Amino acid sequence: MSITRRTVLRTGAVAAITAAASLNAQPLIMKSSSELIPRSGKRRVVILGGGWGGMTTARYVRETAPDLEVVMIERNPVFWSCPLSNKWLIDVVDTNFLVHSYMAPARRYGYTYVQAEITDIDRGKRRVHTAQGHLDYDWLVIAAGIRYAFEPWFGNDRKAIEYTRTQYATAYIPSAEHALVKQKIHNFKGGTFVMTLPPPHRCPPSPYERACLMAWLYQQRKTNAKIIILDPKPMIAPITASYAQAFRELYPNTITHVPKAVIKEVDPFNKVVKTAAGDFKFDDALLMSPHQAADLVWKADLIGKTPEGRPTGWAGVHPLYYNAPNDPQVFVIGDAMGAVSPQFGHYPKAGHVANRQGRSVAQFIALQAKGQELKPIIIDNLCYMLVNNSPREAIAVQFDYKIGPEGHLIQTQIDDNERREELWKEDLRWVGIMYKDFAAG
Ligand SMILES: Cc1cc2nc3c(=O)[nH]c(=O)nc-3n(C[C@H](O)[C@H](O)[C@H](O)COP(=O)(O)OP(=O)(O)OC[C@H]3O[C@@H](n4cnc5c(N)ncnc54)[C@H](O)[C@@H]3O)c2cc1C
Structure with missing residues (x-):
């Protein structure tokens, strides 16, 4: 028997949700040379990608810097969660458990969600191009996830x-x-x-x-x-x-x-x-x-380089503040990020990490908006994996971080190896808290 998310989406079929979300989103149809949204007079934060990192950032910038205008651009009409999707593949959870409206959190937290394909980023002009028009930014957060690299x-x-x-x-x-x-x-x-x-x-x-x-x-x-x-x-x-x-x-x-x-x-x-x-x-x-940072990171010319000068395939950003080199108001967060530590390399590419980085970047932007100094924010990571479906038994891993004596990030990994039902229940609790945090339900 599959588990149904008891929220506003409780009874809606995916098709209905998709249709409603698309309707509410009212995608802006304009010539690509036109301005997507007129300037409001407020300084503007533009977030590229409405996944785990982007949605979290949108919510928390509105909360920590209410004077800033926040626009999140995402190609999809509804949010689809990869976390817990393995369980969906064998019908442990149903579709409504993974799918969330983009409009509900945008309304609740007061940011603008635009459904559009982002086609280019001009960092010189501080401008984002979409299939439906362009948009200028004061702060840019790229939370576009990954691409498949078959080359x-x-x-x-x-x-x-x-x-x-x-x-x-x-x-x-x-x-x-x-x-x-x-x-x-x-x-x-x-x-x-x-x-x-x-x-x-x-x-x-x-x-x-x-x-x-x-x-x-x-x-x-x-x-x-x-x-x-x-x-x-x-x-x-x-x-x-x-x-x-x-x-x-x-x-x-x-x-x-x-x-x-x-x-x-x-x-x-x-x-x-x-x-x-x-x-x-x-x-x-x-x-x-192989996976690499999403196309948008390449378009923004933010792919890091190996010591030999070859592209790493991942965003080369500051390991503690996630901003671009020489561009303190442009950030890349989530799975697109490259190595951050000589000890462990990449952060685990997890929704939990993207969520924590989204919250951190919101704080950084709020401080920058007030002209205040930034301090590093230490994040964490937690992940549950279901290994048996009858009885339902999961295992888990936790990652803690600190800044070591040489100023590098240090990771401690704690595997929870005893498979048991309690961890499956904790997984459901974890994802419920996450959905509430950025998806308003
Ligand atoms: C099977 C599976 C199981 C997982 N389980 C877990 C788990 O248990 N716990 C956990 O913490 N993590 C888990 N993850 C990892 C998690 O899904 C990712 O780490 C997380 O989604 C990363 O967030 P993000 O914001 O970086 O990218 P995403 O969530 O992928 O968001 C990127 C968004 O950008 C949009 N976008 C990209 N380019 C464009 C463009 N040009 N125009 C418009 N929109 C664009 C995409 O449509 C997408 O919505 C799992 C992943 C998978 C595949």
Whole structure:
């Protein structure tokens, strides 16, 4: 039986919600050369992307700096949560649990939500271009998430890229892919199902959770399925011990985890993945390409560089204040952010982190607006993963941060390895608090 979110969206079907949200959003149809929203006389914060980071920022800038005008631009008509979407794939939660209106929080907190495709960023003119017009900013917060980077696998072979993107979609970005992946999982008739995971990627523990829930489903249905996780890392990580235990105890004949499976070649047409740990033929697959910062970060010319001068693929921003080099009023937050620490590299690409960074940036903007000095804000991270659906048992990981003696961020990771129902209940509590925080319900 699936769990329904008891909120304003309780009875609405997704189609109804989508239609209502689109109607309320009243997308502004203008020539792209025209101004999207006339200047109000107030200084303006423009937020690009209405995901976990962007929605949080919009709410908290309004609260901490009520004199500023806040505009959030997002292409989608409704918010779709990737957290808990693995559970949705096997019907533990229903669609209404993941979907939220953009208009409700915009109304409640007093910011403007514009539904539009953002097409370019001109940092020289402090201007954002959208398919429906442009918008000037005083502060810019880019919270645009990730993009799939198939080029390291296929170079410029558009046929292979499109084929893989459509046939072996992974649903790691809020979009129509989720429906496709759900169908694929439910329609699988048996055989070998391969999953690739190239770090750093969005939500490091989530592919293992997905494997567990798929294995649970196939065991229930007595489908003769072999799920092979091709992991380039030397071991499962994070939550190493309890994932290994869950694979061993709950799904011994269904899940095979292959460490050090660094990808050498992907042939989607002949259904083969060649890795440093061997070649794997598959009947079906979720082929997760490398992830990178979303296109908008590239358009804003904010991709960091390696010491050799090559693009890192991720935003190069200040590790404590998240602002662009030489541009204190332009920030990048959430999954698009690059490495922040010599000790641990990237923050885990998690909604919890994006939420905390959104709150922090709101404080920074409020202080800048008053001409006051910024102080670092230390964030945290918390993540629950469901590994069994009957009985419902989850595991968890917590990350704490501090600034070390040399001024670098230091991370402490605490795995909660004992799988139990209480952690599943905590997961539901956590996500409820999060939705209330930025999505007004
Ligand atoms: C299967 C799965 C499970 C997960 N589980 C958890 C979990 O349990 N806990 C947790 O903390 N995190 C989890 N995550 C990770 C979480 O989803 C991300 O870390 C979080 O969404 C990052 O927030 P963000 O604001 O950076 O990006 P997003 O939430 O992706 O938001 C980016 C937004 O920008 C918009 N956008 C991008 N480009 C444009 C453009 N050009 N024009 C208009 N709009 C644009 C996108 O449409 C999107 O809405 C999970 C992720 C997945 C895939």
